[in-house]
Amino acid sequence: MNFLSGWHIIAYAAAATVPPLVALYFLKLKRREQPIPSTLLWKRAVQDLHVNSPFQRLRRNLLMLLQLLVLLLAAFALGKPILEAQQTHEGTVILMIDQSASMNVREEDGRTRLEIAKQQAGRVIDNMKDGAQAMVIAFSDKAAILSSFDTDRAALKARIDGIEPTESLSTLTEALALAEAHATNLVIDRSEEGGGVLAPDLTSAAGVVLITDGRVQDADQVVSQRFRTENMEIINVARRTDNVGIVAMEARRHYERPGQVEVFAEVRNFGEGPVRNLDVMLYLEGTLESVQTLSQLEPGLVPPAADGEEGAAPAAGGVSRAARQTGPPPGSTAAVTFQNVTFGGGGEIEVRIRIDDALQADNRAWTVIRPPRNTELLMVSEGNLFLDRVMQTLPVRLTRMTPEEYEKADDETLLDGPRSRFDLVMFDRHSTRRLPAGNYFFWGSVPQIEGVEAADPVRNEIFVNWDETHPVLRHVAVENIQVLQWRRLTVPPEATRLIDGETSPVLVYLSREGRQYLISAFSLVAADDETGEPVLNTFWVTQTHFPMFCYNAVQYLAATLATSGQGNVWPGEPMLIPVTGRASKVTVRRPDGRTDTVDTLGSDTVPYAQTRTVGVYRVTPTTPGQERFAVNLFSATESNVAPNEQFALGAEAVAGTKGVQKVQKPLWPYVLLAALALVLLEWIIYNKRVFV
Amino acid sequence: MATAVEKKDDDLLDPGFLSRIEQLEIVSRKIFAGKMRGERRSKRKGESVEFADYRNYVVGDDLRFLDWNIYARLDRLFLKLFLEEEDLHVSLLIDASRSMDWGSPAKLKYAKQIAAALAYIGLSNYDRVSLYGYANGLVAEMAGLRGKRLMARAVDFLRNLPGEGVSNLAAACKQYAVRHPQPGVLLVISDFLEKGGFEQGLRYLLGRNLDLYCVQVLSPDEVNPQLAGDLRLVDVEDDDVAEITVSQALLHRYRQTLRAFCESLREYCTRRGVAYLFTSTDVGFDQVILSYLRQRGLLR
Numbered sequence: 001m002n003f004l005s006g007w008h009i010i011a012y013a014a015a016a017t018v019p020p021l022v023a024l025y026f027l028k029l030k031r032r033e034q035p036i037p038s039t040l041l042w043k044r045a046v047q048d049l050h051v052n053s054p055f056q057r058l059r060r061n062l063l064m065l066l067q068l069l070v071l072l073l074a075a076f077a078l079g080k081p082i083l084e085a086q087q088t089h090e091g092t093v094i095l096m097i098d099q100s101a102s103m104n105v106r107e108e109d110g111r112t113r114l115e116i117a118k119q120q121a122g123r124v125i126d127n128m129k130d131g132a133q134a135m136v137i138a139f140s141d142k143a144a145i146l147s148s149f150d151t152d153r154a155a156l157k158a159r160i161d162g163i164e165p166t167e168s169l170s171t172l173t174e175a176l177a178l179a180e181a182h183a184t185n186l187v188i189d190r191s192e193e194g195g196g197v198l199a200p201d202l203t204s205a206a207g208v209v210l211i212t213d214g215r216v217q218d219a220d221q222v223v224s225q226r227f228r229t230e231n232m233e234i235i236n237v238a239r240r241t242d243n244v245g246i247v248a249m250e251a252r253r254h255y256e257r258p259g260q261v262e263v264f265a266e267v268r269n270f271g272e273g274p275v276r277n278l279d280v281m282l283y284l285e286g287t288l289e290s291v292q293t294l295s296q297l298e299p300g301l302v303p304p305a306a307d308g309e310e311g312a313a314p315a316a317g318g319v320s321r322a323a324r325q326t327g328p329p330p331g332s333t334a335a336v337t338f339q340n341v342t343f344g345g346g347g348e349i350e351v352r353i354r355i356d357d358a359l360q361a362d363n364r365a366w367t368v369i370r371p372p373r374n375t376e377l378l379m380v381s382e383g384n385l386f387l388d389r390v391m392q393t394l395p396v397r398l399t400r401m402t403p404e405e406y407e408k409a410d411d412e413t414l415l416d417g418p419r420s421r422f423d424l425v426m427f428d429r430h431s432t433r434r435l436p437a438g439n440y441f442f443w444g445s446v447p448q449i450e451g452v453e454a455a456d457p458v459r460n461e462i463f464v465n466w467d468e469t470h471p472v473l474r475h476v477a478v479e480n481i482q483v484l485q486w487r488r489l490t491v492p493p494e495a496t497r498l499i500d501g502e503t504s505p506v507l508v509y510l511s512r513e514g515r516q517y518l519i520s521a522f523s524l525v526a527a528d529d530e531t532g533e534p535v536l537n538t539f540w541v542t543q544t545h546f547p548m549f550c551y552n553a554v555q556y557l558a559a560t561l562a563t564s565g566q567g568n569v570w571p572g573e574p575m576l577i578p579v580t581g582r583a584s585k586v587t588v589r590r591p592d593g594r595t596d597t598v599d600t601l602g603s604d605t606v607p608y609a610q611t612r613t614v615g616v617y618r619v620t621p622t623t624p625g626q627e628r629f630a631v632n633l634f635s636a637t638e639s640n641v642a643p644n645e646q647f648a649l650g651a652e653a654v655a656g657t658k659g660v661q662k663v664q665k666p667l668w669p670y671v672l673l674a675a676l677a678l679v680l681l682e683w684i685i686y687n688k689r690v691f692v
Numbered sequence: 693m694a695t696a697v698e699k700k701d702d703d704l705l706d707p708g709f710l711s712r713i714e715q716l717e718i719v720s721r722k723i724f725a726g727k728m729r730g731e732r733r734s735k736r737k738g739e740s741v742e743f744a745d746y747r748n749y750v751v752g753d754d755l756r757f758l759d760w761n762i763y764a765r766l767d768r769l770f771l772k773l774f775l776e777e778e779d780l781h782v783s784l785l786i787d788a789s790r791s792m793d794w795g796s797p798a799k800l801k802y803a804k805q806i807a808a809a810l811a812y813i814g815l816s817n818y819d820r821v822s823l824y825g826y827a828n829g830l831v832a833e834m835a836g837l838r839g840k841r842l843m844a845r846a847v848d849f850l851r852n853l854p855g856e857g858v859s860n861l862a863a864a865c866k867q868y869a870v871r872h873p874q875p876g877v878l879l880v881i882s883d884f885l886e887k888g889g890f891e892q893g894l895r896y897l898l899g900r901n902l903d904l905y906c907v908q909v910l911s912p913d914e915v916n917p918q919l920a921g922d923l924r925l926v927d928v929e930d931d932d933v934a935e936i937t938v939s940q941a942l943l944h945r946y947r948q949t950l951r952a953f954c955e956s957l958r959e960y961c962t963r964r965g966v967a968y969l970f971t972s973t974d975v976g977f978d979q980v981i982l983s984y985l986r987q988r989g990l991l992r
Contacts, residue, residue: 030922031922031923031924031935032921032922032923032924033923033924033926034919034923034924034925034926035794035925035926035927035928036794036914036925036926036927036928037791037792037794037795037799037883037885037911037914037927037928037929038791038883038885038887038927038929039925039926039927039932039933039934040885040886040887040953041885041914041946041949041950041953042925042934042936042946043934044949044953045942045945045946045948045949046934046936046942046945048945048948048949049941049942049945
């Protein structure tokens with residue numbers, strides 16, 4: 001039992017009401033005079049009554065006692081008594097509520113985690129002391145402030161109730177940054193209003209309540225600058241563990257037989273128990289094409305102490321996530337491959353697993369594949385034997401131009417509407433500013449765009465770092481590549497460095513304004529320093545993985561050989577929709593049937609961010625082959641729905657409350673009800689005069 | 693006579709009622725049993741008298757009572773003796789204290805109505821009717837009325853009898869016993885709510901060879917009080933105060949007390965051969981006359 005208002009309120013209320021009541025009773029009762037023929041019998045009756053009634057004095061004061069009790073109960077109710085006040089928040093509370101995909105898990109009681117989280121948040125609001133203010137932030141991959149600091153509990157609860165589930169990933173950084181920013185603003189506002197009196201820094205005193213299932217991708221990277229760790233509380237609402245999800249999927253056309261498709265999917269069991277006879281189904285344009293049955297998937301959930309599961313190392317702030325992810329337990333993942341699937345036209349390919357598990361969003365995965373067609377490739381070169389040869393082996397329609405021809409070519413040759421006619425333009429040692437919307441690969445030169453420069457050649461350096469997970473470098477043995485010289489590149493910070501040399505980047509991917517650039521600092525052929533004759537700059541061209549790299553690059557940039565141009569889009573991830581012709585509006589139809597209309601504003605691409613649910617999104621109008629794009633969860637973090645017992649924030653561990661926050665039931669309505677009942681009883685006694 | 697009464701006081705008795713009670717007579721149960729009954733009956737029949745005995749004529753006797761037939765046969769003067777015309781004394785002792793002047797209708801008026809009716813019956817039968825009003829002792833008296841023509845006076849007396857003063861039955865009975873030694877029928881009409889107790893007063897009457905009737909008159913408000921709230925009850929007679937807070941329990945207790953009180957009076961009377969009659973003012977007084985008192989044997 002605790003009091004939200006405090007004892008003093010009760011004391012004040014009682015002091016204000018009880019003495020007057022008692023005084024009223026002590027005052028002489030004003031009796032009405034009533035003449036009667038004789039008091040003889042009345043006196044006898046009264047005398048008899050007194051003699052025969054024990055506790056007469058008490059009974060005579062019964063009404064007063066009842067009224068006193070009613071007053072005391074009312075005063076008690078004013079104190080806002082609550083039961084089981086485990087923790088009450090004073091001052092400022094920042095509620096952060098996870099609304100990511102894993103919060104859609106339906107727990108045993110039939111409610112989703114988000115619903116439980118909302119209830120918990122409501123309890124936190126209920127448990128606030130009077131005058132305490134709370135802020136509500138809902139976060140998934142983005143964070144939104146649903147309510148700034150407010151003391152109105154009903155409004156806060158309404159905001160909390162309005163939180164909608166998403167199928168996005170969850171990241172905490174933005175939410176924390178928002179909370180810090182708002183708390184700081186509040187301090188400034190207060191100090192201004194306070195007329196020079198500096199208000200206490202709310203952020204340091206603010207209680208942060210994080211309601212999540214513990215599956216937050218960047219939990220170990222989040223470090224709050226302002227909130228004190230001891231003021232942070234994590235309410236973990238996760239219970240259920242069983243989940244099987246598709247964590248990866250890809251479809252690609254057969255290299256030699258473009259009418260056939262190969263579909264690959266990775267299915268992983270995240271649950272505590274094994275899964276048997278799991279049907280994995282392949283749908284082409286919504287029609288069931290093939291089914292494969294996985295006989296057994298081993299349990300994917302292992303005891304936290306024995307394994308470095310994500311978030312399992314509270315003090316692992318400095319350790320990279322890759323190092324901590326030791327991978328799933330053996331047998332818990334299975335790769336499913338559907339081979340030689342005949343799919344001449346383009347369209348949706350869906351892989352579905354048939355299981356009733358905790359999370360539904362990861363039981364289906366989609367990809368959109370284009371109809372087979374050759375990539376239109378424009379090679380702008382003075383002549384490069386090696387590139388020529390390699391490109392001839394690729395299923396591309398190759399057009400050659402010299403740099404002079406390129407610069408002089410009319411728009412009709414190069415353009416299709418505002419965009420480039422070619423899927424990919426490859427420049428060999430030619431730098432240009434003629435770059436309509438499209439995809440460009442520069443060998444030993446740079447696009448003449450802001451922030452990209454190429455300086456003097458660098459010699460005798462080696463590659464020190466590269467991202468072998470990037471699709472362009474897949475199956476490429478970068479460590480075996482030796483390059484004599486390359487130009488010192490200066491690239492904008494948003495560029496992705498695929499290969500780094502000792503002092504400058506060597507291979508850079510840059511996406512800007514609807515254009516993709518792959519910039520290689522070296523060319524395959526370089527002019528000899530002494531003779532000026534072209535000599536081979538690298539022996540890579542003789543190695544087997546050079547064609548692989550070219551294939552990857554063409555596929556990645558032109559993206560006509562494999563899936564749709566977008567690759568996979570994660571829920572909540574914004575994407576750029578290419579605009580065809582002069583369309584002023586683009587309509588996107590979401591998987592749930594809702595449509596969004598985006599104004600193009602004359603641009604050749606429009607951003608679209610309403611990708612919060614998984615499924616296939618349809619765009620009209622857009623460039624051919626871009627009509628549909630798929631949004632898939634593909635997140636081991638979100639699919640791993642099991643409660644994260646060792647969830648921690650940043651380097652400083654913030655222990656999560658293991659249980660759900662206790663119910664803190666307000667007692668005052670019951671106290672008032674009791675008072676009301678007493679008033680009723682008093683009224684009955686007064687009217688019946690049973691005792692008095 | 694009846695019309696005169698009706699004109700003078702239609703408050704107390706109405707002519708229809710009078711005509712109904714004219715046929716009634718007051719009966720004494722014990723005093724003149726077997727002695728006066730015949731005569732009183734013969735008196736009602738007019739001139740014929742009941743023969744009792746003969747005695748020798750002495751000078752001075754009323755010649756009208758000589759038996760001329762015997763004189764013709766025997767040539768001697770005999771005087772026919774008839775039963776002496778001793779009339780029945782009917783006394784009505786009416787409580788005229790202030791407590792009787794209460795209720796609707798007032799108990800006193802109710803008592804007066806009963807008294808008037810009985811007086812009329814008595815006067816119609818040439819009984820000797822005496823009316824007494826008492827409070828703290830006898831306060832009014834009209835004794836020895838006889839004959840219907842005096843009914844108007846009786847009614848006047850009753851109408852002018854005020855309800856005031858403190859009731860003292862004992863003093864009244866004592867005075868009555870001293871002033872009125874003759875046997876007869878005595879009706880005490882009162883509420884008997886005597887602070888000093890009714891026993892003392894009745895005791896003065898018990899040894900007087902009286903055919904005693906106690907008629908207790910209460911108002912419905914006394915039987916079932918319609919009171920509520922915190923009250924300061926003031927006795928209208930002596931300004932005595934009782935502070936009460938009316939409750940169901942108290943009302944219940946009051947009714948119990950009242951019942952016990954009436955029962956004690958009834959038992960006191962029964963044990964001593966006194967006829968007791970309880971009535972409430974919501975019972976019509978004609979019903980009391982025509983039904984209750986006849987049942988008790990006072991009227992025939």
